[in-house]
Amino acid sequence: xxxxxxxxxxxxxxxxxxxxxxxxxxxxxxxxxxxxxxxxxxxxxxxxxxxxxxxxxxxxxxxxxxxxxxxxxxxxxxxxxxxxxxxxxxxxxxxxxxxxxxxxxxxxxxxxxxxxxxxxxxxxxxxxxxxxxxxxxxxxxxxxxxxxxxxxxxxxxxxxxxxxxxxxxxxxxxxxxxxxxxxxxxxxxxxxxxxxxxxxxxxxxxxxxxxxxxxxxxxxxxxxxxxxxxxxxxxxxxxxxxxxxxxxxxxxxxxxxxxxxxxxxxxxxxxxxxxxxxxxxxxxxxxxxxxxxxxxxxxxxxxxxxxxxxxxxxxxxxxxxxxxxxxxxxxxxxxxxxxxxxxxxxxxxxxxxxxxxxxxxxxxxxxxxxxxxxxxxxxxxxxxxxxxxxxxxxxxxxxxxxxxxxxxxxxxxxxxxxxxxxxxxxxxxxxxxxxxxxxxxxxxxxxxxxxxxxxxxxxxxxxxxxxxxxxxxxxxxxxxxxxxxxxxxxxxxxxxxxxxxxxxxxxxxxxxxxxxxxxxxxxxxxxxxxxxxxxxxxxxxxxxxxxxxxxxxxxxxxxxxxxxxxxxxxxxxxxxxxxxxxxxxxxxxxxxxxxxxxxxxxxxxxxxxxxxxxxxxxxxxxxxxxxxxxxxxxxxxxxxxxxxxxxxxxxxxxxxxxxxxxxxxxxxxxxxxxxxxxxxxxxxxxxxxxxxxxxxxxxxxxxxxxxxxxxxxxxxxxxxxxxxxxxxxxxxxxxxxxxxxxxxxxxxxxxxxxxxxxxxxxxxxxxxxxxxxxxxxx
Numbered sequence: 001x002x003x004x005x006x007x008x009x010x011x012x013x014x015x016x017x018x019x020x021x022x023x024x025x026x027x028x029x030x031x032x033x034x035x036x037x038x039x040x041x042x043x044x045x046x047x048x049x050x051x052x053x054x055x056x057x058x059x060x061x062x063x064x065x066x067x068x069x070x071x072x073x074x075x076x077x078x079x080x081x082x083x084x085x086x087x088x089x090x091x092x093x094x095x096x097x098x099x100x101x102x103x104x105x106x107x108x109x110x111x112x113x114x115x116x117x118x119x120x121x122x123x124x125x126x127x128x129x130x131x132x133x134x135x136x137x138x139x140x141x142x143x144x145x146x147x148x149x150x151x152x153x154x155x156x157x158x159x160x161x162x163x164x165x166x167x168x169x170x171x172x173x174x175x176x177x178x179x180x181x182x183x184x185x186x187x188x189x190x191x192x193x194x195x196x197x198x199x200x201x202x203x204x205x206x207x208x209x210x211x212x213x214x215x216x217x218x219x220x221x222x223x224x225x226x227x228x229x230x231x232x233x234x235x236x237x238x239x240x241x242x243x244x245x246x247x248x249x250x251x252x253x254x255x256x257x258x259x260x261x262x263x264x265x266x267x268x269x270x271x272x273x274x275x276x277x278x279x280x281x282x283x284x285x286x287x288x289x290x291x292x293x294x295x296x297x298x299x300x301x302x303x304x305x306x307x308x309x310x311x312x313x314x315x316x317x318x319x320x321x322x323x324x325x326x327x328x329x330x331x332x333x334x335x336x337x338x339x340x341x342x343x344x345x346x347x348x349x350x351x352x353x354x355x356x357x358x359x360x361x362x363x364x365x366x367x368x369x370x371x372x373x374x375x376x377x378x379x380x381x382x383x384x385x386x387x388x389x390x391x392x393x394x395x396x397x398x399x400x401x402x403x404x405x406x407x408x409x410x411x412x413x414x415x416x417x418x419x420x421x422x423x424x425x426x427x428x429x430x431x432x433x434x435x436x437x438x439x440x441x442x443x444x445x446x447x448x449x450x451x452x453x454x455x456x457x458x459x460x461x462x463x464x465x466x467x468x469x470x471x472x473x474x475x476x477x478x479x480x481x482x483x484x485x486x487x488x489x490x491x492x493x494x495x496x497x498x499x500x501x502x503x504x505x506x507x508x509x510x511x512x513x514x515x516x517x518x519x520x521x522x523x524x525x526x527x528x529x530x531x532x533x534x535x536x537x538x539x540x541x542x543x544x545x546x547x548x549x550x551x552x553x554x555x556x557x558x559x560x561x562x563x564x565x566x567x568x569x570x571x572x573x574x575x576x577x578x579x580x581x582x583x584x585x586x587x588x589x590x591x592x593x594x595x596x597x598x599x600x601x602x603x604x605x606x607x608x609x610x611x612x613x614x615x616x617x618x619x620x621x622x623x624x625x626x627x628x629x630x631x632x633x634x635x636x637x638x639x640x641x642x643x644x645x646x647x648x649x650x651x652x653x654x655x656x657x658x659x660x661x662x663x664x665x666x667x668x669x670x671x672x673x674x675x676x677x678x679x680x681x682x683x684x685x686x687x688x689x690x691x692x693x694x695x696x697x698x699x700x701x702x703x704x705x706x707x708x709x710x711x712x713x714x715x716x717x718x719x720x721x722x723x724x725x726x727x728x729x730x731x732x733x734x735x736x737x738x739x740x741x742x743x744x745x746x747x748x749x750x751x752x753x754x755x756x757x758x759x760x761x762x763x764x765x766x767x768x769x770x771x772x773x774x775x776x777x778x
Contacts, residue, residue: 008502009494010238011208012523013084013252013565014071016057018132023055026491027525028083029073030499037074040085041065057085067244068203070210082210084203084242086249089562090132093171095120097127099152101144104129107431108140108169109514109534112479114431115143135173136559137552138514139166158552161537161579163592173558179250181243182685183703184222186262191239191255193223199243199250206230207237232260236272254567254683264703266677271332271391271471272504274528274569276682278624278672279393279631280331281474282317283577284339284372285357287634287652290315296371298355300346306601306646307354314339314373318381321388325654329637330672330772333391333506335474337577338362339378341369343402347442356402358577358649359395360476361443363402365460375467382468391471393506394464398457398485399477400443407456408444414453415444430512434480448485458489465497471505478509478521478530486526508571508629515563522564529569529629535560536573543619544585546713550696554688557626566686572623574616574636577649581635581642582619587612590643600643613639613660614754617667618711621756624675625700625709627686637668673772674735674758678765680705690722697722707760708732712751721748732759735766 011028014021025032032053038046040057043065047056059065065087073081097104097120104127105115120127139158141148150157150167157165179197186192199220204211206228215224223241231237234257241253256263256273263269269276289295289311297309317336320326326334341364342356359369368375385392401407408415416436420426429437438445446453464470478486486509493505507527511518518530535556542553564570575582580596587607590599599605607613616639623630634652635642638661642648657665675681684702691697695718696711712718725745732740732747735758740749751757760766 007079007081007207007209008234008237009498009504009524010240011081011083013086014523015086015519015563016059016088018062018088018090019059021057023057023071024487024525025053025055025073026487027523029075029081030494031075034075034077035073036076038071040071041069044069044085066201067246067249068201068242070203081208082205083208084205084240086242089134091135091171091174092130093133093169094128094130095151095169097142097144097151097153098125099127099144101127103145105143106131106140107143107148108166109138110140110516112431112434112513112517114434116432133171134559134562135171136562137555138169138171140169141166159537159541159592161533161540163594163596174247177245177247179243179245179248180685180687181241181250181253182687182701183253183255186264186703189227189260191225191227191262193225193241193243193253195221195223195243195250197243197250198245200245202241202243204242205240211239227257227260227262229260231257235259236270251561251566251685251687253685256683262703263683264679266679266682269682271386271389274504274506274629275567276676277333277391277506277629278331278675279333279335279571279629280326280329281335281337281576281631281633282652283312283337283358283634283649284314284317285310285312285337285359286649287312288316288320288654289313290317290319291373291377294371294373298344298346300353302353303346303355304352306649307352307357309355309357309371310651312651313371314368314377314381318377318384321381321384321390326390327388328772329669330674330676331632332389332676333393333471334385335393335631336381336395338395338397338476339368339372340365340397341367343404347402347440349440354646360397361402362397363404365397365401365405365407365457366463378468382470386469391506393472393474393508394468394470395476396461396464396473397476398446398461399480400439400445403442403444407446411452414447414450416447418444430480435482437480439477445480448482454485454488458485458492461489462492462496465493465505472528473505473507475507475509475527478527479511479513479517483520483526486521490525490527506569508569515559519563522568529564529571531571531573531576531631532560532628533573535570536575539572539619539622540582540585543615543622543713544582546694546715549693550691550711550713551693554691554696558688561627561686566627567683568628570628571631572626572628573631573633574620574623575633575648577633578645579648580644581640581648583607583612583616583636583639584641584643585612586615587639587641589641595644597644597647600645600647605641605643605647607639607641607660610660611754613664617664617671618713618754618756620668621671621709621758622711624671625681625707625758626698630672630675632668632672637665638662639664670735670769674765674769677768677772678705678707678760679703680707689724690720695720699724705760705762705765707758708747708749709756709758710749710751711756713754715753717750717752719748719750721746723747729761732761733763733766734759735769 043061104120107115156168338359346353538556584590680700680702684700689697
């Protein structure tokens with residue numbers, strides 16, 4: 001079983017389209033010129049463009065195509081690469097509008113809110129459009145004779161994240177022959193997988209190679225997988241498992257190996273294990289002032305203090321690492337805002353003057369802003385972080401530069417046109433002119449149709465990683481930049497850093513849009529993940545409002561898992577610098593029907609109702625216990641309030657915490673440390689146990705360890721009962737000291753109102769977590 005030195009990176013599975021799927025081979029194969037053969041299932045015809053190194057897969061017999069198949073790529077050396085192909089779950093779903101109109105279009109999550117090409121036809125007494133769409137819930141609006149509006153024939157709505165609502169489209173999940181698989185036992189060089197449901201076949205991969213040494217028993221209720229001998233030569237490798245029948249595919253399983261042995265303890269994980277990350281976003285200027293000598297706010301009376309530099313710097317983050325703030329919080333990855341040079345003068349945005357304290361207006365994309373620090377200080381930050389087992393990922397701005405940036409000053413033709421053919425300005429045209437629109441008139445958008453622009457900006461990005469030994473990027477405005485740029489950058493990172501150093505960099509993008517769009521930016525050759533704003537909006541709604549049924553959140557989460565896999569690397573956010581703080585709504589001093597930016601400018605928003613802290617802790621508990629990467633926006637660990645930008649960017653608070661803030665910090669420390677010290681939450685299976693309007697329960701399991709995560713958003717203490725026929729212990733252990741009992745398959749837990757708990761099959765994790773999270777107050 002030969003693998004090459006590039007195969008320590010996993011090939012992401014490919015979800016096929018209904019008819020044709022185009023694959024860029026350089027996403028998976030480092031040297032595409034070495035390819036000598038490509039083959040797959042007989043139900044798929046393969047068209048290979050050897051000049052562009054693109055493969056087109058055309059489904060010619062959908063009926064005989066299995067739910068999971070393999071694309072085999074053979075190299076000149078004889079090495080084989082296997083990529084899992086997942087059959088599309090899309091169905092044809094018809095939308096009807098029965099009102100009077102001359103023209104009707106539709107826009108929503110499923111088409112990136114761009115109605116172009118989505119024109120209804122009038123047929124059988126109604127306007128109709130047939131969507132190719134996967135099951136789940138989707139936001140949408142109709143464009144009736146040019147006017148955007150909710151569907152008047154549909155009373156169901158979803159919160160749009162900005163205080164309003166869109167129409168809700170429900171596409172039902174098929175009620176087929178469901179399958180659920182889970183890791184059951186480790187037997188020396190073998191792994192047992194338990195199967196709940198009827199399967200007809202399976203696919204098991206070690207790294208990017210199909211494993212054939214599989215034994216089935218108990219009428220296909222179990223798989224016995226033999227770990228390949230080659231795995232003993234690799235510090236980290238993975239086994240991935242898919243089971244399927246004619247109707248459906250199971251959840252996927254990922255099992256990490258350490259020199260051929262199953263990783264059973266978090267102590268065997270390292271900073272390179274992306275799946276174990278918990279990310280903390282520190283907005284440098286607002287986090288901590290570690291060196292007052294570099295304090296240089298812009299002297300302009302027209303700039304409000306909220307919009308000027310506050311003095312936070314790189315040294316401040318380093319000091320907090322040394323003091324143990326991040327370690328006691330359980331954080332193992334810090335995302336820092338852009339460090340590049342920003343203007344020394346005010347810029348006007350929407351009639352308000354502001355400094356570039358946030359770092360997103362690069363006047364020099366290669367130099368550190370002296371108000372943030374120096375090259376030596378950034379090196380010290382990274383080295384200090386690494387010595388504390390913490391990664392540093394840098395926010396990189398590639399979409400635009402400031403108008404005074406030498407890149408544009410020296411090459412004025414390197415930006416997209418500010419004016420459109422009709423004479424209007426191309427500013428804020430987010431969907432219609434997605435790749436060319438400008439954010440502001442002083443921020444030219446770079447034209448990535450020009451190869452020289454791609455070459456320049458990717459080289460700058462690579463140099464940041466090489467010079468400072470950074471661990472990855474958070475990428476700004478991802479969807480506004482072509483995939484050509486992202487592919488070029490990732491290929492260079494692999495060539496110059498990843499492969500030579502055998503280092504797994506992490507890249508995550510900021511993309512507002514539907515899951516179909518997000519998927520175009522997630523694969524082996526682009527990014528590891530994107531921030532999951534779709535899930536955040538549903539999470540926010542579920543924990544803010546008691547009358548919102550948990551079913552909406554459960555459906556949204558299932559859509560995430562079906563789209564991105566059960567072991568995806570999407571970012572599950574607590575909030576960010578572009579949105580009002582969650583606790584401002586939860587604490588009932590800000591309401592969705594208010595203009596959050598206006599409110600933040602005109603009054604001091606606080607936490608009026610302490611119940612907001614409980615709601616925030618529930619949201620954080622949810623993010624820390626579901627698949628994906630938890631991302632904590634600075635201040636959310638204590639419940640720091642704020643309205644819209646810039647009020648949501650207040651200086652971080654380390655001293656003088658209230659009792660509620662201290663308790664919230666303690667809970668957050670427990671949650672994050674539990675996440676990073678418990679294998680089921682990083683690599684375990686996920687399964688809903690109970691979904692009611694105000695009660696939510698799910699289970700995470702990794703081999704013989706498991707836990708139940710329970711939420712109660714009612715107004716009273718509840719004795720919650722549920723059944724789990726796979727519960728094989730007589731005692732469960734509550735993280736928060738609640739009473740719980742087991743009677744055969746029936747489990748009972750007492751839970752206070754507006755609260756959560758995690759109950760474990762083994763007691764040792766509780767003591768481990770409490771020792772790690774002795775909370776820190778400066």
